[in-house]
Amino acid sequence: MVTITNKEPLLSHNRKFRMTRQRQVILEEIKKVRTHPTADQLYEMARRRLPHISLGTVYRNLEILSECGMVQKLDLGGAQRRFDGNTKKHYHVHCTRCGRVDDVPIEAVVKIQTTFQGASNYKITGHKLELLGLCPQCKKAKKALTKRPGRRAGRKSNSHP
């Protein structure tokens, strides 16, 4: 269980933000899960506690919270952006069958950047690595039935059971 202080204001550069009830709830909800939810998944989660919160508020606060380093904005390929309550740099695995996203508990390999340093005329300063594969569930499903493996993952189908 994660407890977040709601007394001191958030800081971003030299701008300070209030910790409002909505912002607090969004932050608590994203810290609660490991599912890398999308903005509208978080909207649904927050709405269970604040039925009048609006989707725009969720988007705006996720932007602010990531600006303050309290959450991480993920830009994995695909239509919808995802958010991560874990702010440490880490890699992700993306299930190619159901769309689920999980952490890969290995620290960032900076050696990758040095490997590629001379390969182009760019000065390499960072990298983004995303692993692709099959989650445990889909491994089993794939092994069992060799039917057509479920067409492209629907928009809201990557809930973690």
Added chain:
Amino acid sequence: MVTITNKEPLLSHNRKFRMTRQRQVILEEIKKVRTHPTADQLYEMARRRLPHISLGTVYRNLEILSECGMVQKLDLGGAQRRFDGNTKKHYHVHCTRCGRVDDVPIEAVVKIQTTFQGASNYKITGHKLELLGLCPQCKKAKKALTKRPGRRAGRKSNSHP
């Protein structure tokens, strides 16, 4: 200069497509550049030769051409998808300052996947690696003037001079 046959039909699985004038022009234009253009950049390029072509036609044909393996669809982070006339698997560098995208002429490192094979309970089957850095132009600009380094790259600002 790249010449593409327009006599034999394109094949995708067991579906065959005609090589229409529009499709031909789009293919020629993307093969002509190394800039990884977006769909509407290609629309502008094609429009210089076919003033009546529509944006939807460009999207549809890029989809078809990538399905046939004649072009590559790139899903780098960011709003707009990019397309690549080079169909071989290769890595890309993304300039964090101007948004330009270039090739990294190093073949795909499959070792990456084996490194991460046991790190999660996923079966790793692929990976996406994107390098970030400063292009030659922006290296110079950064060194010369330490002014504010140009806000986030505008939508149509990454033309290669």
Added chain:
DNA sequence: GGGTTATGTAGGAATGGTTACTATTACGAA
């Protein structure tokens, strides 16, 4: 060739995630 059906085409309309705007409300300092 003539007729018929399947498939592809171009352009415009619709979709959906995201952001921007506006009137109203909540907060915090004086």
Added chain:
DNA sequence: TTCGTAATAGTAACCATTCCTACATAACCC
């Protein structure tokens, strides 16, 4: 409390992408 500012809910606008539909063309059979 009062005043000034930031945040909110609700809604409209935005824009990349996808879908729809009337029309055209190819393929097929006879």
